[in-house]
Amino acid sequence: MLLFTHPVCIRHSAGPGHPESPQRLATVLAALHALDELPLDWREAPRASREQLLRAHTPELVARILDVSIEHTLRIDDDTVMNADSPEAARHAAGAVxxxxxxxxxxxxxRAFCAVRPPGHHATRAEAMGFCLINSVAVGAAHALEMHGLKRVAIIDFDVHHGNGSQDIFWDDPRVLYLSSHQSPLYPYSGNADETGAGNILNLPLPEGADGEFLRDVYRQHGLPALNAFRPELVLVSAGFDGHRLDPLAGLNLEAGDFAWLTLELMEIANRHAQGRLVSTLEGGYSLTALRDCSVAHVRALASAEMAAA
Known part of the structure; x- marks a missing residue:
């Protein structure tokens, strides 16, 4: 399987003490480089073009992120901060997808995994927020629709926080099924079950304390049937690992094995409907221990078919 990353993604920084730290990606990359037994094809992520970004974002937002001069830091809101490397990091994160x-x-x-940052799923069409500058998975979905002529693209977002940005961008586009499982209530305080867009939005709110058994039941009853009914031609994953029980910013009780289970289920959806085509990109996860273990479990699952065939 393919693994995309770029050195500039580590150089993006929101400042000392910020939970979305460069060490997050450094930890993930170190753990994945140690997986010598996996058939990983490492590739350098290119820059997304302005044209690619404009398929998901307004010209004003793209200009606000790309066309700025930053000597030290630029604060967008209380949570979202840029340094001089942030515009390039955001472009390469979206370019990776x-x-x-x-x-x-x-x-x-x-299958491919994009080990990049900053995360993206909170960035709406017109606003950067929630640690996110450019919505990489949305840019990728729009690219797939425009450049590859796909009719049905599914985005599955299992970050513990609702991807309000992805929902906003595809709210009335039935070509994209956006499925989010997330803790509720929790930032950004959206993602209720009655938020359905044009019938293409499926939110699966999880109560605080929900564990792996609860997650499996929700996906078996609601998520997986919806994906099978949609029959996606491409599966995209917003892979946030902050639902792990160790994460300091949330309150679910998931383990690395729960993310591996869900990854395998999504691979089965891709195998059934999309010729196996699945692209995953890193979103949240703020315990370095949990982020390391969950990223390894996720990538091991993604690479399992190649390992079985070897």
Whole structure:
């Protein structure tokens, strides 16, 4: 399987003490580089073009992120801060998803993981927020629709926080099924079950304390049937690991094995409907221990088919 990343993604920083720290990605990359037994094809993420970004975002937001001069830091809101490397990091994070989609559509591999930051799923069409500057998975989905002519793209977001940005961008686009499982109530205080868009939004709110058994039941009863009914031609994953029981910013009780289970289920959806095509990108996760373990479990699951065939 393919693994996309870029050094500039580590250089983005929101400042000392911020939970979305460069050490997050450094920890993930160190753990994945140690997986010598996995058939990982490492690739450098390209920059997303302005045209690619504009398919998901307003010109004003793109200009606000890209066309700024930052000597030290630029604060967008209380949670969202840029340094001089942030514009390039955001461009390469979005570019990773687009390049991964191009690669799986070309048949270079069936699955890809984008080990990038900053995260993206809170960035709406017009606003950067919640640690997020550019919505990488949304840019990728729009790229798949425009450049590959797909009719049905599914985004599955299992970050503990609702991806209000992804929901906003595809609110009335039935070509994209946005499925989010997230703790509720919790920032950004959206993602209620009655938020359904054009019938293409499925929110699965989870109560504080929900564990792996609860998550499995919700997906078996609601999430997986909806995905099978939609029959996606491409599966995209917003892979946030802050639902782990160790995460300091949330209150679910998931383990690394729960993310591995869900990854395998999503791979089965991709195998059934999308010729196995699945692209995942890193979102949240703020316990370094949990982030390391969950990222390894996720990538191991994604690479399991190649390992079985070897």
């Amino acid at each position: 687009c390049a991964a989609i191009d690669a799986v559509m070309a048949g270079d591999a069936r």
